[in-house]
Amino acid sequence: MKWCRFQSAQKVAYGIIDGDTVTEVTGSPFESHTKTSTTVPLSRVTLLVPVIPPTFYAAGVNYREHVTEMAHRRGATPEFPPHADVGYRANNALCAHEEKIVIPKDATELVQYEGELVAVIGKKVKRISEAEALDCVFGYTIGNDVSERTWQRGDRTFWRGKNTDTFKPMGPWIATGLDPDTLTVMIRLNGKEMYTYAVKDALFGLRTFISRMSQYLTLYPGDVLWLGTDGPTENMKDGDVVEVEIPGIGVLRNPVVRET
Amino acid sequence: MKWCRFQSAQKVAYGIIDGDTVTEVTGSPFESHTKTSTTVPLSRVTLLVPVIPPTFYAAGVNYREHVTEMAHRRGATPEFPPHADVGYRANNALCAHEEKIVIPKDATELVQYEGELVAVIGKKVKRISEAEALDCVFGYTIGNDVSERTWQRGDRTFWRGKNTDTFKPMGPWIATGLDPDTLTVMIRLNGKEMYTYAVKDALFGLRTFISRMSQYLTLYPGDVLWLGTDGPTENMKDGDVVEVEIPGIGVLRNPVVRET
Numbered sequence: 431m432k433w434c435r436f437q438s439a440q441k442v443a444y445g446i447i448d449g450d451t452v453t454e455v456t457g458s459p460f461e462s463h464t465k466t467s468t469t470v471p472l473s474r475v476t477l478l479v480p481v482i483p484p485t486f487y488a489a490g491v492n493y494r495e496h497v498t499e500m501a502h503r504r505g506a507t508p509e510f511p512p513h514a515d516v517g518y519r520a521n522n523a524l525c526a527h528e529e530k531i532v533i534p535k536d537a538t539e540l541v542q543y544e545g546e547l548v549a550v551i552g553k554k555v556k557r558i559s560e561a562e563a564l565d566c567v568f569g570y571t572i573g574n575d576v577s578e579r580t581w582q583r584g585d586r587t588f589w590r591g592k593n594t595d596t597f598k599p600m601g602p603w604i605a606t607g608l609d610p611d612t613l614t615v616m617i618r619l620n621g622k623e624m625y626t627y628a629v630k631d632a633l634f635g636l637r638t639f640i641s642r643m644s645q646y647l648t649l650y651p652g653d654v655l656w657l658g659t660d661g662p663t664e665n666m667k668d669g670d671v672v673e674v675e676i677p678g679i680g681v682l683r684n685p686v687v688r689e690t
Numbered sequence: 691m692k693w694c695r696f697q698s699a700q701k702v703a704y705g706i707i708d709g710d711t712v713t714e715v716t717g718s719p720f721e722s723h724t725k726t727s728t729t730v731p732l733s734r735v736t737l738l739v740p741v742i743p744p745t746f747y748a749a750g751v752n753y754r755e756h757v758t759e760m761a762h763r764r765g766a767t768p769e770f771p772p773h774a775d776v777g778y779r780a781n782n783a784l785c786a787h788e789e790k791i792v793i794p795k796d797a798t799e800l801v802q803y804e805g806e807l808v809a810v811i812g813k814k815v816k817r818i819s820e821a822e823a824l825d826c827v828f829g830y831t832i833g834n835d836v837s838e839r840t841w842q843r844g845d846r847t848f849w850r851g852k853n854t855d856t857f858k859p860m861g862p863w864i865a866t867g868l869d870p871d872t873l874t875v876m877i878r879l880n881g882k883e884m885y886t887y888a889v890k891d892a893l894f895g896l897r898t899f900i901s902r903m904s905q906y907l908t909l910y911p912g913d914v915l916w917l918g919t920d921g922p923t924e925n926m927k928d929g930d931v932v933e934v935e936i937p938g939i940g941v942l943r944n945p946v947v948r949e950t
Contacts, residue, residue: 482744485780490847515846518778520745522907534906556855586775587750590906595816646794646850647782 432680433459433569434603436475447472447603459568459604460552460651479524480571480604481550483654488575489639490517492632492658496544499662504583514634514642519575519656520593525684527602531666533688534594537578541666544575544659545617545674545682547629549636550604551653556644563640566649569606570613572674572682573656574599576666600654605679610636615659618673625661629676632657692940693719693829694863696735707732707863719828719864720812720911739784740831740864741810743914748835749899750777752892752918756804759922764843774894774902779835779916780853785944787862791926793948794854797838801926804835804919805877805934805942807889809896810864811913816904823900826909829866830873832934832942833916834859836926860914865939870896875919878933885921892917
């Protein structure tokens with residue numbers, strides 16, 4: 431099943447997508463909800479970020495090729511994280527499918543995509559085992575962890591390097607009933623395939639992250655966990671279009687503009 | 691004026707505190723709201739965290755004595771941050787006034803308080819000057835940035851060192867109409883005064899943080915910015931009571947328990 435959040439006329443609602451049609455739902459996918467009799471063609475709605483998370487978790491560096499390539503470019507030795515220590519991103523930076531990624535005037539050329547799987551939590555849980563960890567996942571969506579590399583390296587935190595407004599595209603919707611171990615992530619820039627990787631090649635998988643996090647942190651419905659990206663990443667410039675595709679979920683597409 | 695969020699019977703609402711009485715308000719302090727005719731004695735309500743922030747910002751290291759003392763204890767040279775690079779904390783860790791701070795079984799003895807001022811944003815703003823920065827602040831509350839120092843130093847991020855459930859006491863309410871430059875922060879452990887400092891001695895003040903952040907990030911109503919703590923910080927153990935007082939706002943008090 432595919433769940434979206436959408437705007438149609440002045441109304442914002444959750445909806446269930448069936449083929450080319452969105453059926454409006456009252457309530458939220460994480461609580462009690464009811465299908466209404468209102469349907470709208472998918473092509474006529476504006477898709478919004480599918481969930482505004484109470485807490486926005488991100489695995490950060492979590493794939494071997496990405497760590498190796500990024501270290502190589504800096505002339506450094508790759509350092510692999512010893513544990514699944516989760517990080518954070520910020521809601522101000524969220525950006526919907528088809529919405530513009532806006533590069534600030536004073537950013538360098540090194541503004542890069544990072545296409546990745548996003549797990550959306552559906553249940554309040556604490557201290558779950560790795561074996562049970564996926565039971566708390568409601569579904570999956572797609573994220574693009576856009577990063578300005580000079581700020582990412584130079585600032586004390588990731589505040590503007592990762593969390594400048596529009597730097598966190600997420601969407602287009604949440605797909606349920608998937609096995610994350612079978613998923614692949616494809617990144618395209620202006621239609622050209624840049625990199626494809628298997629979700630299961632993560633240094634630490636979703637089960638490991640969720641179980642470890644939940645030993646200390648309560649996870650809540652709507653929380654999201656971005657799993658990290660693999661491979662080298664390239665610069666995006668004004669006029670580019672970046673797409674992240676995960677077959678079984680869909681395509682997250684965003685045009686890129688630079689402020690003048 | 692003092693705004694609280696409270697639970698009375700099964701109901702959660704915002705309220706305005708006048709002396710010993712809470713007047714229930716419909717809506718939120720950040721949007722349209724109306725005073726109702728319902729009043730409850732302050733002593734009869736359970737105070738909740740006064741706001742659940744869309745984004746939870748924290749200045750981190752932002753006072754000279756604190757940086758110096760913490761470096762000294764590690765046998766390191768103090769390093770002062772060159773810029774106001776804001777960091778993040780997480781909503782799962784929020785803990786109300788009088789609620790227990792729960793130290794996990796496997797934490798070391800180095801679980802410490804950090805009493806600090808919290809600015810609550812009241813308006814959606816982007817790119818405001820330092821001169822205008824305080825115009826977007828709705829009011830002020832108190833935070834205790836509880837930290838497990840071995841996790842803080844050993845883990846790749848602050849996920850459990852700073853964001854273990856209950857590690858972010860915030861409250862007891864939001865006070866409006868204050869000049870942050872005149873405020874002092876007092877920290878007491880079991881009634882003993884541990885440290886007192888002036889908010890204005892920050893390495894980077896609120897105006898600097900807010901203006902700099904807003905060059906890249908849209909700030910939203912309800913966002914909070916914790917300004918950092920000063921001075922040495924000491925361990926808290928099972929049975930302790932920690933209080934952070936900011937005259938003009940109030941006292942944030944939390945008992946401490948260790949899981950067995």
